[in-house]
Amino acid sequence: MMDIVTPGYMPHEAxxxxxxxxxxxxxxxxxxxxxxxxxxxxxxNSETSxxxxxxxxxxxTMSAILTWPIFYYLLKPNxxxxxxxxxxxxxxxxxxxxxxxxxxxxxPPLYRSLGIxxxxxxxxxxxxxxVLLNVKEDxxxxxxxxxxxxxxxxxxxxxxATAAVREKLIMRGVDLFxxxxxxxxxxxxxxxxVVSYFSVVKL
Amino acid sequence: MSPEMMQLVPPAIAVLGGLGFAMAAxxxxxxxxxxxxxxxxxxxxxxxxxxxxxGACGFPGCADCAEHIVAGDVTPxxxxxxxxERFELIGELLGIxxxxxxxxxxxxxxxxxxxxxxRYDYIGADxxxxxxxxxxxxxxxxxxxxxxxxxxxxxxxxxxxxxxNGLPRIKKYNCKGCGSCVRECPQQxxxxxxxxxxxxxxCSSHDKGKYVKEICEFGCIxxxxxxxxxxxxxxKLVKALAVIDQEKCTQCGTCIDVCPRxxxxxx
Numbered sequence: 378m379m380d381i382v383t384p385g386y387m388p389h390e391a392x393x394x395x396x397x398x399x400x401x402x403x404x405x406x407x408x409x410x411x412x413x414x415x416x417x418x419x420x421x422n423s424e425t426s427x428x429x430x431x432x433x434x435x436x437x438t439m440s441a442i443l444t445w446p447i448f449y450y451l452l453k454p455n456x457x458x459x460x461x462x463x464x465x466x467x468x469x470x471x472x473x474x475x476x477x478x479x480x481x482x483x484x485p486p487l488y489r490s491l492g493i494x495x496x497x498x499x500x501x502x503x504x505x506x507x508v509l510l511n512v513k514e515d516x517x518x519x520x521x522x523x524x525x526x527x528x529x530x531x532x533x534x535x536x537x538a539t540a541a542v543r544e545k546l547i548m549r550g551v552d553l554f555x556x557x558x559x560x561x562x563x564x565x566x567x568x569x570x571v572v573s574y575f576s577v578v579k580l
Numbered sequence: 581m582s583p584e585m586m587q588l589v590p591p592a593i594a595v596l597g598g599l600g601f602a603m604a605a606x607x608x609x610x611x612x613x614x615x616x617x618x619x620x621x622x623x624x625x626x627x628x629x630x631x632x633x634x635g636a637c638g639f640p641g642c643a644d645c646a647e648h649i650v651a652g653d654v655t656p657x658x659x660x661x662x663x664x665e666r667f668e669l670i671g672e673l674l675g676i677x678x679x680x681x682x683x684x685x686x687x688x689x690x691x692x693x694x695x696x697x698x699r700y701d702y703i704g705a706d707x708x709x710x711x712x713x714x715x716x717x718x719x720x721x722x723x724x725x726x727x728x729x730x731x732x733x734x735x736x737x738x739x740x741x742x743x744x745n746g747l748p749r750i751k752k753y754n755c756k757g758c759g760s761c762v763r764e765c766p767q768q769x770x771x772x773x774x775x776x777x778x779x780x781x782x783c784s785s786h787d788k789g790k791y792v793k794e795i796c797e798f799g800c801i802x803x804x805x806x807x808x809x810x811x812x813x814x815x816k817l818v819k820a821l822a823v824i825d826q827e828k829c830t831q832c833g834t835c836i837d838v839c840p841r842x843x844x845x846x847x
Contacts, residue, residue, distance in 0.1 A: 471603035482614040
C-alpha cells in the first residue's frame, strides 16, 4: 500500500495518467490529506463548497503557471532551492491578493460569491502542496499546469460529494454523523473506494 | 558557516528581497489601480442596521439594503426589523424623517394542531419538510399546519414557539414582521397581517365539508353562511374554503358571529 500513499514516480509528459493521478490515486484530500481544514469547515453546504472548489482550482492552476518559471529561472540557477517554500508562498499570496483586487473592481457579484474564499486559500496547504510536488516530480511546464488543474478537479469532486453526503445526513437528523464525525466518515468511505479501486486497476 | 554556504547568502538576499519588493510594488500599484470607492455613509449605515440579514426588505442582506438606501432607491422604512429607536438613529444619520409603518405579524391560517386528527404517528427528523417527504403531512388534513416547527427555526428573533395545542404561537413582543417564517412554511399556512383590524378565515383546507367535519374541530366546511351574511359581499368560496377580500372588508365582524365553526377571527 505504501507506494500509493506516498507520491512516487509519475511518467512524464503522458498527460492523462497525470490527471487521473491528481484526481483519484493521489487525491489531495483523500490520499495525501492536504487542505483538510477547508474540507471539514466548508462541506456542510453545497453552495459554499462549490465556491471554494472553484476558487481552489483556479488558484492552484494559476500558482503552477506562476511558480514554475520562478523555480527554474530564478532559484535553480542560483542554487537557492531551499528557498522554494517561502518564495512560493510569497508569490501565491500576492497573486491571490491581486486577483481579489481585480474581481472586487470588475465583478462585484463574483467577488461576493468567491471573495470570502480567496483569502482563505492564499496559504492553503493543498495549493502549496501542488507547486512543491510539481518541483519534486520534475514536471515540465505543461505537465505541471495539467497536474495542478487535475489536483483542483480532484479537490472539487471530493468537496462536492462530501457536501452532498453531509447535507443528506443533516436532513435525516442522524445526530451521530453531524459535525466533524460525518465529514470524516464520508471521507473515509470515499478514500477507501479510491485507494482500493486504484490498487486493483493499474494505470 | 562553511564558505560554500556563505557564497549563497548574497544571491539568497537578492532573490528573496527582489521577489518580495517586486510583489509589494505590484500590490501597491494594484491597490491604487483597482481601488474601489466605498461610501463612508454606507459604512456608517451598515453599522446602524439591525444586521439580522432577514431579507424582508427584498435585498440579500443588510449591507445590500444600506447601499440601496444611500443610493436613494428605497427609503429606510422597507426594513421591518428596525424598531423606532433604531429608525431615529438612522434618520439622524441620513438627515431625514422616517415614518414607521404599522407593525405587522404573521397569522397562522390553521386551527388544527391537537384539534386535528393525526393520520399516522410520525417518528423521524423534526422538520415539517422531512415529514412531508415521508408520506404527505402527518395530519389528516393535507392543508393544515404540521407543527414540527420549521417556522420556529426560520425565525431570527426567537418570536415563534410551538404551543401546547400543537400550533405555532407568535410572541408579538419579539416579532419584527420580517416574514422569514412565511417564506419557510412548506404548507403556506402563515401569512403576514397588519396588527389591528383585519378579519381572517383561519383555515386553509380545500377539503369537502364532510371530511373536514370528521377530522378537525374548527376547519372551514365551505357552508357559505358567512358569504350570505356579509353586507359588503367581500367573501367568496374557493373550493370549499371561504376567502375574504381584504380590500372590500370593513371589519364589521358579522361573519365572525355567524360562522358555525368558529373559523373566522378578527386580529
